Amino acid sequence: MRLIPLLTAIAVAAGLYFLVFERDDLLAFARGETAEDTAAATASDAPTNPESTAQLASQNRIGVVALRSEARPLDSAVILRGQTQAARQVEVLAETTSTVISEPLRKGAQVKAGDLLCELDPGTRQATYHEAKARLIEARSRVPEAEARLVEAQARLRESQINLVAAQKLSEGGYASETRLAAAEATERSAVAGVETAKGGLEAARAGIEAAQAAVAAAETEIARLTITAPFDGLLESDTAEVGSLLLPGSLCATVIQLDTIKLVGYVPETEVNRIDVGARAGAELANGLRVQGEVSFVSRSADPTTRTFEVEILVGNADLRIRDGQTADIAISAEGTKAHKLPQSALTLNNDGRLGVRIVREDKTAGFELIDLLRDTADGVWVAGLPDTADVIVVGQDFVTEGVAVEPTYREAGQ
Structure with missing residues (x-):
């Protein structure tokens, strides 16, 4: 076991003990006083004289440096990490079986809606x-x-009906036999059956037309499937099918992506999702340093069951195709602003419970502790909320005072 680290630890522990539990003796030692001088001074000032007490308190104040901070409006953006995604991506598939007879197009080529991709x-x-x-x-x-x-x-039916009426009248007057009447009735029934048969033949002819039309439409559709075209303007993400290759229904002809408008896709936690509205302005910085701006186009209403986060999509213009599909992006979505203080990071400290806050100078020149909410971290300071609109924040010496300790602040400007 090494001896030097052990001695160092003992020395640090002793120093902390004297700093915390023997503060008065340590300060007296720093001023060149002995413990007996300190005790004598304390005994001599023991009488409850207000002037003596105030003088003593003034002499025991701890010097600190404070910053008089004014709350300022802060656009409290929702920060998330995501990636770029093509606005549309389609795998163009064959719908019939045949061999390719067209020369292939190579990936990266630009195509317009309706351009030929594969001909069968x-x-x-x-x-x-x-x-x-x-x-x-x-x-x-x-x-x-x-x-x-x-x-x-129908003409035969009308003729038979006339003959039947005549036979019935003659039979009633005794001028026609029953045999003639029966023959007329049989002829009328035969004519009715003939009309029904003719109607059935007409319906069959019309059904034949519809069946033939359906066959023509099916043949035309099958011929149209021989020409596979681009569904929209975009880029080929893969080569089209090679000439001579056999395509079956569902076989891939080509993959087309649209990049002139691109999406930024990220996931926001459930604690922040209600701060984002469709149409809100958003900005992003890509991994290559490119900065873009757009609008929120979609906020999911259903959380991911694993991460409990909600999908957010932002549409960004990309006419020059500088943004590629799948790039990492740091996204900031504008949300309702709030008032906050911008303080140096060194001003932050912890209380005895381990909670983050800052030490402030109260009106009675004593130190106090205020809890804060950290909103944003920047290169030249941090934005915090939870303080009054005006606060004297201790920026030097905050770790040497506690709640209620008398201080003697020296103020500095915000830019110092």
Whole structure:
């Protein structure tokens, strides 16, 4: 065991003991007085003379340096860390089975909405389409014939109905036999059946037209699927499918991303989410030093079940494509401001309970302790809340005084 660290620890402990528990004797020793002189001075001033007490208190005040701080408005931004994300990213997939016959486009190429990405071999699809068109023409030609049959059947029905009425009247007057009446009734029923049959034929002809039209539409859709185009303006994130490769339904033709508008995506804790509104201004600094600004476009209403944080999206213009997908970003979202004091970091201290605060000079020239909330840390100081609008904050000597200790402050300007 080394001896020097042990002796150092003993010396530090002894120094702390005398500083805390033997403060008066230590100060007297520093002034060159002995313990007997201090005791004699205390005994001589023992009478309760107000003037002597005030003089003694003035002599025992501890000198400190204080800063008279005025509260100022502070835009209390919500700070979070996130990353950039493409506004849109789509994997363009094939919807039919065929081989690629177009030359591939290489990743990084810019495409416009509707530009050809992959063209597939039509095969027998054109023949299928022409066959469906022919069937449609044939089905349409059957409709006039069916309509003519219906008109003819309806005329026969009217004729049979007239003959039936005549036979009934003659039979009632005894001028026609029952056999003739029965024959007229049978003819009328046959004409009714003929009308129904003609109507069914007309409906079948019309259904044939609809079936043929559906076949034509299916053939046209199948042919349209042979041409795979870009869904929006963007960049190719991958090469398009190579010529000669076989694509099946769901096979990847290309990946297109949109970067002219980009999203900043971050996650805010549940204690801060209510401070963020859609449309709020936001700024971010990327890992490469680039600074951008935008507006909050989305605040999630559902927390992540693992982290209990809420997703926030910010839209940022990126016409020059300087921002890439997936870059790290430090995001600051503007929120409702508050009044705060800007103090040097050295002014912060802890009380006996370990809580953060500052020592202040009260009106009776005694030291006090005020709890503070740390709002923002900057290179030239910290912004804190929890103090009165005007406060004399001890910036030098705060660690040598406690609550109620008499002090003799020396004030300095805020810029010093």
